[in-house]
Amino acid sequence: MIKQELHVIYGTNYRQMVKDLLAKMQLAAGLDSQMQVAIKPNLVVAKEASQGATTTPAVIEGIIEYLQANGIHNISIMEGSWVGDDTKRAFRVCGYTDIAQKYGVPLYDLKDDDFLVKRVGELELKVCKKPLTADFLINVPVLKAHCQTLLTCALKNLKGCIPDSEKRRFHQMGLMKPIAYLGKALPPGITIVDAIAGDLTFEEGGNPVRMDRIIAGRDPVLLDAYAAWLLGYSPSDIEYIGIAERIGAGSADLAGAQIIEHNTEHKQASRFQPGNRAKQLARHVIAKEACSACYGSLIHALQRLEDNGTLRLLKQPVCIGQGYQGQAAAGLGIGQCLRQCGSYVPGCPPTAKSIVDFLEKQLR
Numbered sequence: 514m515i516k517q518e519l520h521v522i523y524g525t526n527y528r529q530m531v532k533d534l535l536a537k538m539q540l541a542a543g544l545d546s547q548m549q550v551a552i553k554p555n556l557v558v559a560k561e562a563s564q565g566a567t568t569t570p571a572v573i574e575g576i577i578e579y580l581q582a583n584g585i586h587n588i589s590i591m592e593g594s595w596v597g598d599d600t601k602r603a604f605r606v607c608g609y610t611d612i613a614q615k616y617g618v619p620l621y622d623l624k625d626d627d628f629l630v631k632r633v634g635e636l637e638l639k640v641c642k643k644p645l646t647a648d649f650l651i652n653v654p655v656l657k658a659h660c661q662t663l664l665t666c667a668l669k670n671l672k673g674c675i676p677d678s679e680k681r682r683f684h685q686m687g688l689m690k691p692i693a694y695l696g697k698a699l700p701p702g703i704t705i706v707d708a709i710a711g712d713l714t715f716e717e718g719g720n721p722v723r724m725d726r727i728i729a730g731r732d733p734v735l736l737d738a739y740a741a742w743l744l745g746y747s748p749s750d751i752e753y754i755g756i757a758e759r760i761g762a763g764s765a766d767l768a769g770a771q772i773i774e775h776n777t778e779h780k781q782a783s784r785f786q787p788g789n790r791a792k793q794l795a796r797h798v799i800a801k802e803a804c805s806a807c808y809g810s811l812i813h814a815l816q817r818l819e820d821n822g823t824l825r826l827l828k829q830p831v832c833i834g835q836g837y838q839g840q841a842a843a844g845l846g847i848g849q850c851l852r853q854c855g856s857y858v859p860g861c862p863p864t865a866k867s868i869v870d871f872l873e874k875q876l877r
């Protein structure tokens with residue numbers, strides 16, 4: 514049986530990273546020049562990507578440059594911001610109007626689009642016509658936490674492809690079931706996750722956490738399962754992942770998947786700069802030359818402990834960073850660099866979930 518693949522690439526040259534990733538995945542081999550390709554970023558609000566809410570423009574530029582270099586020119590970008598924000602303003606503020614001009618790619622505000630009704634099981638869902646009728650949908654979510662669903666990533670990003678009235682109805686239905694069913698009504702051809710600096714707690718941004726990686730795969734459910742681990746959750750904590758798996762929208766079986774890392778030498782490419790909320794959580798941390806990929810996982814893990822009320826029990830410092838290589842550390846260690854430490858969590862970088870499990874064990 515062929516294993517589903519997830520590709521992860523590290524670094525800070527985001528445009529080039531996307532091009533490299535798509536070349537390694539040989540995306541163009543499955544496309545032809547006649548195809549209409551729709552790119553769906555996350556522009557939930559009109560805030561620059563540095564705030565942690567919206568898709569980094571360089572990621573979209575990398576996708577377009579890859580497609581155009583491979584003879585695919587019928588490309589468009591489409592989005593419908595959340596109820597209460599103006600997609601056209603988001604296009605402008607987030608740098609997408611400039612992208613459209615630079616590459617000759619049209620922008621479509623899905624709030625102006627017609628819809629079709631798609632039946633999935635017992636649910637009828639209204640889905641915007643443009644993404645539904647595209648030949649190939651490229652879903653480009655931001656990896657971030659969410660106050661209601663805990664996680665927003667691959668499946669939830671598709672909610673931008675439904676009319677505002679349907680977004681309201683999704684909330685009335687409790688979000689979980691319709692999000693899962695939408696994954697079946699509108700399956701993306703590929704999902705490319707911007708995990709560069711998504712928000713720590715809310716989908717509207719304000720507390721970005723640098724993680725400096727991009728993740729891609731064909732199965733949105735698998736991507737969401739992996740994303741859950743990166744934010745300190747188990748996939749079973751995210752209700753819509755289980756529902757999506759049960760209705761056949763994909764598989765959350767990470768153990769049966771092949772996770773392929775690229776540019777691992779670039780994990781160390783950037784140093785973590787905590788901001789806002791992350792600064793408060795960082796009071797527990799002693800960092801020496803910590804990579805963003807690693808420190809970002811730790812900040813998400815500390816936030817999960819704060820959420821479940823156990824962070825106040827943490828009395829020892831948590832040590833992280835390449836500066837600890839080959840040295841003992843007085844505290845709990847995070848990542849391979851701390852393997853000299855009496856008690857440490859392995860991984861380079863470890864996932865937030867493995868850090869949560871490790872710290873909770875220490876606190877018992």
Ligand code: SF4
Pocket residue numbers: 780781802803804806807808833834835847848849850851860861862863
């Ligand atoms: S374990 Fe060390 S090298 Fe690896 S990501 Fe963490 S700080 Fe960087």
